[in-house]
Amino acid sequence: MTIMAMLVPGALLLGALGLIAFFWSLRSGQYEDLEGAAHRVLIDDDEDKIE
Amino acid sequence: MAGLILEPAAAGCPSGLAQPLPADDAPARDLRAFVRGDAKGHDTLELMVTGAKCAGCIRKIEGGLLALPGVAEARLNLSTGRLRVAWTPDLIAPQRIADTLTALGYRAQPFDPEMAQRNVDAEGRFLLRCLAVAGFAAMNIMMFSAPIWFGEDMGDGTRTLLHWISALIAIPAALYAAQPFFRSAWTALKARRANMDVPISLAVFLTLGMSIAETLQQGKHAYFDGITMLLFFLLIGRYLDHKLREKARTAARELLALQAVAASRIDAEGRIEIISARDIAVGDRLMLAAGDRAPCDGVIEGGLSELDCSMLTGETTPVPTRIGDKILAGSINLTQKLTMRATAVSENSAVAELARLIEVGEQGRGRYVRLADRAAALYVPVVHSLAALTFLGWFIGPALLRAVGFEVADAGLRVALLNAIAVLIITCPCALGLAVPAVQVVSTGRLFKRGVLVKSGDALERLAQVDTVVFDKTGTLTLGRPRLISEIAPDVLAAAASLARVSRHPLSRALVEAAGPGVACADAVEVPGSGVEGAIGGARARLGRRGFAAEGASDSGDGAAELWFTLGEAPPTRFAFEDALRPDAATTVAALKARGMEVELISGDRPAAVEAAARAAGIEHWRAHVAPADKTVRLQELRAAGRRPLMVGDGLNDAAALAAAHVSASPGTAVEASQAASDLVLQGAELAPLVEAIDIAKAAKARAVENLRFSALYNIVAAPLAAAGFLTPLIAAAAMSGSSLIVTLNALRMQFARASS
Structure with missing residues (x-):
């Protein structure tokens, strides 16, 4: 049973980390332009450096 | 979407997803009235860009602007079409930015910065935060609930400990995440109405209270998992619904952006200053360059030109002007520079008058009761009486049975309360809350891919009821x-x-x-x-x-x-x-008639032109020389006769009629005011998607009704189970998530269903 004293807070901590990460992503505007983000990965902005 | 990254040789979208917008009919607007400074000392401008569709467009626009001298930042939001540009003051004139966009084949319209500020979707973010909290709580509590459900040999002490941990997560999480429902329920109660959120809020409070009481008594039935899961599912439905409405609101704001046009005022010494159209005073002398839209009503004082009034009257032939002629807000000066004297300020001008007509029309439409609300009106009293009956049945039922000679023991107050609350929990409109929004989101998404922008969920419901279609001629049935x-x-x-x-x-x-x-x-x-x-x-x-x-x-x-x-x-x-008629005008009219609809043509143009267009398109009923207000009257007549008209129009003269119709659509070439007043915007040059939109709306209505019927069936099965006292937390969790999944899957069928043609 003592294992629960470690596992329960551990599980809650991981869950809370996920929640905080989500809040951070929301605040930093990552959900403002979902369509644009999907398209931006296709832009080759490093093509000048390859030469 | 192959070949996204093409070299920006041609104008417009490099993937060919949107027609390049020709440079020569871009409205000439002075952007200086819209520039604001930011914290870094840059000048910034927010523009609404039309025509951007893909990664190639992002690269073309951002790359093209960053190459200009002094531009420090250019960021295009592809979802909303908004572009933010920041540059070092005095290094570049803002007009260069708009000219660059026009040369690239896109169209840019400035945003009033104060309005742009208000554009941030705070409500949507709050719903997402609530959704995240509910999701986090539901998942973590499930971790403690699974051992309770399946650990038959678990001791009372361990179970109560797990209940307490669940309570510590569930109470703050539920109180936070249920705020949208509490607020809406409170508003409804204050107005002495009951909506779906009243039973939801009640269930949240009762379930939390009962579960805490059970935990204190070391009981078995605590519903902390059920309540957080319920909130999670309900918030998904709420968020989807909000996203749809937000789109409609954004579109309405663009009408205001139209009025925020800048004007060139000539002062006493003959100098020209740029002011916002809102600051025009009666008696001001204004300069109109060729291509400018008149910002307010006035009288022409100098210059000879011709006016394009087609947006105001539907008349295609340009009107020559003389000194002393009246000029109405919204007409476009075609050939030569004009000077005019303002006779009505912005709020009293013709465009503002039309905006008011739109508002009146929309209030009339506000009386439409949405499908989900009609279901709620039926649902709330039934569920609450059922819970009350359950309580009474368990509390005084045994005594009544004994009176007629049965041997029954008293169930007691606690059991009666538990079972009554169990009824409220199991009937909580989880599936009902998802039933309609899920269908609407899937079907509007599908129509969006076909180039039809649906601005609200209930527009789709109204579209499914249409039996009459009224077309405008110029620019709608014809190419304009x-x-x-x-x-x-x-x-x-x-x-x-x-x-x-x-x-x-x-x-x-x-x-x-x-x-x-x-x-x-x-x-x-x-x-x-x-x-x-x-x-x-x-x-x-x-x-x-x-x-x-x-x-x-x-x-x-x-x-x-x-x-x-x-x-x-x-x-x-x-x-x-x-x-010329749009190429598919005749086939579209035929397809509408094949669906049993009456088709009418109403235009402000000459009878000869209207008759020719009506005959070519196969429309028997047509009216010519109809003034904007009379178009509205005709639609009110149709509605009074019990018909459900769909109005399709594009000009400013149609805007009020669009708002007065049961449901309305405008082509993508329509003026902003008309697009703002209509429920659907057709983005291509074709009319055919209109027929498909009606078909999809009908299919969506069928799916939504199926979903509502399934929710009713689920309640008919589950509620007696709860009333009889058989409900356990495991059954509650399984039944609630199961029914939500089924309605969502049924909604997803819309995605794959083939359009009937």
């Missing part, structure tokens, strides 16, 4: 551009086109389009209100009105738009034009 119909010898056409190339007049442009590429006549000059004059091969050439270019020629009498051309002593040539 004149096209040359006369047979002209190639050398005469080429000569006339060389004169036409110096003019911005719509008929001249149509002539140039028919002639193809060529050179402009070097010494041609435009004579305002008359035509173009020049010398070709040493001979005098004139192109324009009959009285100017072909004195003495007789009137053909057919009323068509025309240009006359004379070269030297040769007899004059007549160029007749017509406004």
